[in-house]
Amino acid sequence: MNHQQILHMDLNDPLANKREEFDLPENKVYLNGNSLGPLPIRARQRAQQVIDQQWGQDLIASWNLHQWIDLPTLAGEKIARLLGAQTGQVICCDSVSINLFKLLACALQLRPHRRTILSQKDNFPTDLYITDGLRQLLGERSFKLVLVEEQEIETAIQNDVGVLLLTQVNFRSGKAYDMQRLTQLAHQHGALVIWDLAHSVGVLPVQLDNWNVDFAVGCGYKYLNGGPGAPAFLYTASRHLGQIKQPLQGWMGHKAPFEFDWDYQSDQGIRQFLCGTPPIISMSVLDAALDVFADINVEQLRDKSMGLMSLFLDLVEADAALASLELLSPRQPELRGSHLAFAHASAYALCQALSENGIVTDYRSPNILRLGFSPLFLRYQDVWHSVQVLSDIIKNSLYNEERFNREIEGARVT
Numbered sequence: 001m002n003h004q005q006i007l008h009m010d011l012n013d014p015l016a017n018k019r020e021e022f023d024l025p026e027n028k029v030y031l032n033g034n035s036l037g038p039l040p041i042r043a044r045q046r047a048q049q050v051i052d053q054q055w056g057q058d059l060i061a062s063w064n065l066h067q068w069i070d071l072p073t074l075a076g077e078k079i080a081r082l083l084g085a086q087t088g089q090v091i092c093c094d095s096v097s098i099n100l101f102k103l104l105a106c107a108l109q110l111r112p113h114r115r116t117i118l119s120q121k122d123n124f125p126t127d128l129y130i131t132d133g134l135r136q137l138l139g140e141r142s143f144k145l146v147l148v149e150e151q152e153i154e155t156a157i158q159n160d161v162g163v164l165l166l167t168q169v170n171f172r173s174g175k176a177y178d179m180q181r182l183t184q185l186a187h188q189h190g191a192l193v194i195w196d197l198a199h200s201v202g203v204l205p206v207q208l209d210n211w212n213v214d215f216a217v218g219c220g221y222k223y224l225n226g227g228p229g230a231p232a233f234l235y236t237a238s239r240h241l242g243q244i245k246q247p248l249q250g251w252m253g254h255k256a257p258f259e260f261d262w263d264y265q266s267d268q269g270i271r272q273f274l275c276g277t278p279p280i281i282s283m284s285v286l287d288a289a290l291d292v293f294a295d296i297n298v299e300q301l302r303d304k305s306m307g308l309m310s311l312f313l314d315l316v317e318a319d320a321a322l323a324s325l326e327l328l329s330p331r332q333p334e335l336r337g338s339h340l341a342f343a344h345a346s347a348y349a350l351c352q353a354l355s356e357n358g359i360v361t362d363y364r365s366p367n368i369l370r371l372g373f374s375p376l377f378l379r380y381q382d383v384w385h386s387v388q389v390l391s392d393i394i395k396n397s398l399y400n401e402e403r404f405n406r407e408i409e410g411a412r413v414t
């Protein structure tokens with residue numbers, strides 16, 4: 001593969017012009033869009049408009065005038081389009097952690113005689129922390145959280161399981177579960193499913209309605225590019241909506257919040273999942289960022305994401321200097337999400353050295369180099385360039401330099 005061919009791939013890329021919708025730093029290749037998506041130009045414009053005009057001038061009238069009150073469902077419907085969900089089932093609110101708490105409580109109500117929540121040992125920690133916290137709140141005997149290895153999930157789905165709680169794409173390895181198949185299997189055993197789509201939404205084609213998924217959650221700030229701390233979303237199949245009661249019953253989930261009733265009467269639709277006042281500024285920014293997706297479909301994103309990752313892997317495998325990188329993600333594109341993970345003894349130092357050379361990647365303890373391939377703004381030439389830089393760093397043992405090997409201070413984020 002030569003550079004000319006790579007440039008040709010960019011010329012033939014149907015998503016090539018999407019890059020212009022982002023404000024990207026110069027001379028950087030951003031392989032971290034799976035952790036924090038970059039800034040869409042329309043998101044900045046919207047932030048300015050919301051602050052200067054809506055908040056600054058129109059003040060409280062904006063709740064109606066600028067539809068602040070409907071923002072959670074308006075943004076929710078834009079996300080629903082990316083999830084294969086019909087209207088009225090997705091709402092934008094809170095964080096993934098809080099939404100999981102609400103949905104777990106609801107799922108347990110629907111399976112009162114089942115005592116097991118089944119998940120994976122290597123699930124994203126917050127999913128397990130939240131489940132454990134709910135268990136402590138409800139009493140240690142209310143249910144048990146059973147954690148198994150990834151390859152044991154299928155056999156562990158038995159008739160005692162009330163809820164199967166899984167993240168579709170593993171945040172470390174990038175390995176993706178077959179959501180349709182596992183949902184079906186869970187249902188055959190009388191269990192409900194909650195899927196965490198943090199590393200799926202905006203890049204993997206999913207069909208929540210067609211696959212009969214019960215509940216799902218996901219992030220606004222990863223592939224959806226909604227900005228740091230952007231609100232998350234949740235999905236509840238309409239067949240469950242009338243039969244559940246989410247426990248964080250704040251006034252915004254009341255069927256008539258502005259009647260200030262003494263009694264809580266929950267909204268019967270998806271709005272019942274609202275708790276308090278939505279963060280209008282950050283939700284507006286996410287809402288604007290979602291418009292980047294308006295004229296494309298998820299299949300196009302998936303095709304390009306697989307193309308970028310295949311190119312990266314082909315170039316790495318063709319370069320003898322890079323043999324020390326051990327691929328932890330599945331080699332088969334259909335089995336993974338949109339990031340690649342490599343084990344390397346000096347993964348942390350590699351990540352630092354790459355960063356100094358303009359390639360932004362991610363490090364996951366203890367030895368993982370993680371690279372996200374967000375198809376909206378990355379070019380094939382960026383992939384080519386990244387492999388060249390990586391190769392130079394390893395060939396010249398640049399990562400051994402002292403400045404790349406200092407201990408990390410403070411916390412690292414997702």
Ligand SMILES: *Cc1c(COP(=O)(O)O)cnc(C)c1O
Nearest residue numbers: 095096097124167171196198414
């Ligand atoms: C990023 C991520 C989250 C984040 O949860 P928040 O509560 O929104 O911070 C949750 N689950 C998974 C799998 C993630 O990757």
